[in-house]
Amino acid sequence: MEKYVSYVTEQIVNLCRTPSPSGFTKRAQRYLIDALTSLGYSPKLTNKGSVLVNIGGNGPGLILTAHVDTLGLMVRAVKSNGRLRFTHIGGFPDNYIETENCTVITREGKEFSGTIQLINPAAHVRRDIPDVKRDDTNMEIVLDEKVKTKEDVEALGISAGDFVALDPRTVATENGFIKSRHLDDKASSGILLGLAKAVKAEKLPLTRNIWLLFTMYEEVGHGGSSGYPEGISEMISVDMGAVGDDLETDEYKVSICAKDSHGPYDYDLTTRLIQLAKEKKLQYAVDIYPFYGSDAEAALSAGYDYKHGLIGPGVAASHGYERTHKEGLLNTLLLLKEYITSPIL
Numbered sequence: 354m355e356k357y358v359s360y361v362t363e364q365i366v367n368l369c370r371t372p373s374p375s376g377f378t379k380r381a382q383r384y385l386i387d388a389l390t391s392l393g394y395s396p397k398l399t400n401k402g403s404v405l406v407n408i409g410g411n412g413p414g415l416i417l418t419a420h421v422d423t424l425g426l427m428v429r430a431v432k433s434n435g436r437l438r439f440t441h442i443g444g445f446p447d448n449y450i451e452t453e454n455c456t457v458i459t460r461e462g463k464e465f466s467g468t469i470q471l472i473n474p475a476a477h478v479r480r481d482i483p484d485v486k487r488d489d490t491n492m493e494i495v496l497d498e499k500v501k502t503k504e505d506v507e508a509l510g511i512s513a514g515d516f517v518a519l520d521p522r523t524v525a526t527e528n529g530f531i532k533s534r535h536l537d538d539k540a541s542s543g544i545l546l547g548l549a550k551a552v553k554a555e556k557l558p559l560t561r562n563i564w565l566l567f568t569m570y571e572e573v574g575h576g577g578s579s580g581y582p583e584g585i586s587e588m589i590s591v592d593m594g595a596v597g598d599d600l601e602t603d604e605y606k607v608s609i610c611a612k613d614s615h616g617p618y619d620y621d622l623t624t625r626l627i628q629l630a631k632e633k634k635l636q637y638a639v640d641i642y643p644f645y646g647s648d649a650e651a652a653l654s655a656g657y658d659y660k661h662g663l664i665g666p667g668v669a670a671s672h673g674y675e676r677t678h679k680e681g682l683l684n685t686l687l688l689l690k691e692y693i694t695s696p697i698l
């Protein structure tokens with residue numbers, strides 16, 4: 354599977370550079386539809402914009418999901434001085450977006466660049482900068498436009514309800530690191546595209562009927578709540594592995610989640626994933642993610658009767674400027690390949 358890692362990396366870089374905060378994901382949907390179509394598949398869009406595709410195999414249905422929606426902002430109000438107040442899309446600390454460049458995308462499709470700054474941010478003018486609480490009352494978007502009043506901004510066509518995409522600052526280093534915002538969960542979306550490519554090219558002997566679902570509202574909680582075909586009995590959310598504190602996952606491993614904030618994952622499915630990782634001598638870790646929810650849990654909460662699991666590449670500094678490594682991508686790809694070709698127990 355090593356030979357698919359460069360394709361996976363290319364997809365991740367392209368997806369990271371495609372803005373898709375939850376609620377504004379049409380460009381990412383188009384990207385996925387085109388990528389899957391060029392691999393020879395027939396993807397479909399659900400009503401809420403998830404991308405669903407069957408990649409072959411017979412037997413019981415297994416669905417693998419990843420989300421391409423990301424964190425972002427929305428214009429909450431245009432201020433009298435021509436600055437923008439924002440509201441969050443998804444959850445993250447405000448110091449993770451301080452001084453970040455961003456793009457305001459109007460409902461008419463016009464785009465304006467800007468920067469997220471503390472109000473009155475000059476260190477030569479203000480002494481208490483380290484002590485100010487970072488939140489939407491003390492921070493604002495400064496547009497790269499000559500605007501001084503609310504009316505100036507409105508004349509550009511910007512108003513409350515416009516989406517704001519954060520600059521992902523995507524970098525792939527020579528030695529295999531990928532640094533970017535939104536590797537959660539564009540790293541896994543790239544991995545699923547790589548898996549789809551490998552299934553076709555290698556004619557992998559699938560032991561199940563395999564579906565992929567790319568969801569669009571995971572960061573706001575309901576991405577995986579709908580859009581499933583008939584006949585599914587197992588679901589694996591492929592989403593970032595949490596890194597930090599007492600967790601064993603790092604950027605080089607595939608992380609198998611035993612439990613997150615919503616509770617434990619299916620016993621048999623999770624145990625099987627651990628067995629396969631062990632047998633194939635993959636770099637892996639089994640972890641508990643303390644502050645985390647997944648599309649699999651959204652599906653179960655919505656009433657689907659599935660065995661559910663969660664795996665993904667280790668992603669450091671999650672919901673900030675994130676980092677993973679090609680080894681983590683490869684180990685995740687290998688575990689998925691083993692699972693979709695493993696006998697049904």
Ligand SMILES: [Zn+2]
Pocket residue numbers: 420537538571592593
């Ligand atoms: Zn995620």
